[in-house]
Amino acid sequence: MKKIGVFTSGGDAPGMNAAVRAVVRWLSANEVEVVGIKRGYAGMIDGEFVALTPRDVANIIQRGGTILRTARSKAFMTPEGRAEAAKQIAKAGIEGLVAIGGDGTFRGAIKLTQEHRIPIVGVPGTIDNDLYGTDFTIGFDTAVNTALDAIDRIRDTAASHERVFFIEVMGRHAGFIALNVGLAGGAEVIALPEVPTGPDEIAEQIRVSEAKGKSSSIIVVAEGAYPGGADTLMRAAQEIYPFEGRVTVLGHIQRGGSPTAHDRVLASRLGAAAAETLVAGTSGVMLGEVEGEIALTPLADAVEKRKPINRDLYELAGVLAE
Numbered sequence: 001m002k003k004i005g006v007f008t009s010g011g012d013a014p015g016m017n018a019a020v021r022a023v024v025r026w027l028s029a030n031e032v033e034v035v036g037i038k039r040g041y042a043g044m045i046d047g048e049f050v051a052l053t054p055r056d057v058a059n060i061i062q063r064g065g066t067i068l069r070t071a072r073s074k075a076f077m078t079p080e081g082r083a084e085a086a087k088q089i090a091k092a093g094i095e096g097l098v099a100i101g102g103d104g105t106f107r108g109a110i111k112l113t114q115e116h117r118i119p120i121v122g123v124p125g126t127i128d129n130d131l132y133g134t135d136f137t138i139g140f141d142t143a144v145n146t147a148l149d150a151i152d153r154i155r156d157t158a159a160s161h162e163r164v165f166f167i168e169v170m171g172r173h174a175g176f177i178a179l180n181v182g183l184a185g186g187a188e189v190i191a192l193p194e195v196p197t198g199p200d201e202i203a204e205q206i207r208v209s210e211a212k213g214k215s216s217s218i219i220v221v222a223e224g225a226y227p228g229g230a231d232t233l234m235r236a237a238q239e240i241y242p243f244e245g246r247v248t249v250l251g252h253i254q255r256g257g258s259p260t261a262h263d264r265v266l267a268s269r270l271g272a273a274a275a276e277t278l279v280a281g282t283s284g285v286m287l288g289e290v291e292g293e294i295a296l297t298p299l300a301d302a303v304e305k306r307k308p309i310n311r312d313l314y315e316l317a318g319v320l321a322e
Contacts, residue, residue, distance in 0.1 A: 166234045190219075
């Protein structure tokens with residue numbers, strides 16, 4: 001291949017820029033032309049292409065977000081939209097693509113490959129850490145540390161006012177952020193989509209904690225753990241066992257900020273490996289890291305197979321919350 005495109009799509013994640021940088025510099029070092037596609041699939045349809053050289057990706061490894069921008073495209077969800085995207089790719093002379101993103105990004109890549117036979121390799125960039133075939137996704141470590149910093153600060157207030165704080169973190173379908181930040185932050189309860197936790201259980205835990213002499217508690221709730229989120233869950237628990245509580249929704253603060261060293265290293269490694277894999281003639285796979293080694297997983301498996309949470313960590317969190 002002599003010309004390869006790279007794009008970021010879906011929700012932004014800290015470390016995406018480091019991955020773009022790695023793709024560009026590895027390909028340039030191997031005399032392959034690189035084209036950046038702005039605004040994901042929307043920009044692909046509109047032909048928003050820009051040449052990228054090693055100098056164009058200088059001084060971005062420490063930046064959050066994505067210099068290529070990102071967008072969600074309704075047009076790409078139609079066969080006509082994907083046909084236009086393929087037309088623009090062919091017109092630009094692009095022979096293959098590196099897609100950096102999560103579940104939605106890879107589902108789009110699968111469609112584009114099936115319908116128009118465009119070689120695509122995926123790089124897992126999502127704070128949710130919910131893709132099968134990699135121990136960690138790019139952005140997850142940064143999101144956990146950002147949420148942990150917030151929880152540490154909230155715990156000071158919780159202790160001062162002797163209150164129970166329900167802290168909602170991102171994770172509509174997967175509780176990886178909630179589990180890790182809950183364990184690291186010493187939460188009394190962690191509510192995950194994978195482990196149903198009702199208001200009766202939380203009310204009982206708060207009652208038991210108070211009986212043991214605890215004057216404040218931290219309840220970490222993944223946004224998809226209970227219908228209506230942390231606020232609805234807290235109010236339901238208060239009806240069972242009255243307590244003074246407050247809700248903090250961390251929201252999109254978890255997406256931003258400078259990526260951690262772990263995310264920068266992971267993004268650099270996977271970005272370069274994705275470029276090398278595509279040039280070598282392999283496509284339709286996601287590049288991940290499993291037990292410290294680079295692993296190739298079919299894109300279909302990455303999005304269709306369910307990645308389980310670490311039950312040992314969940315049980316440990318419960319024991320340490322006593």
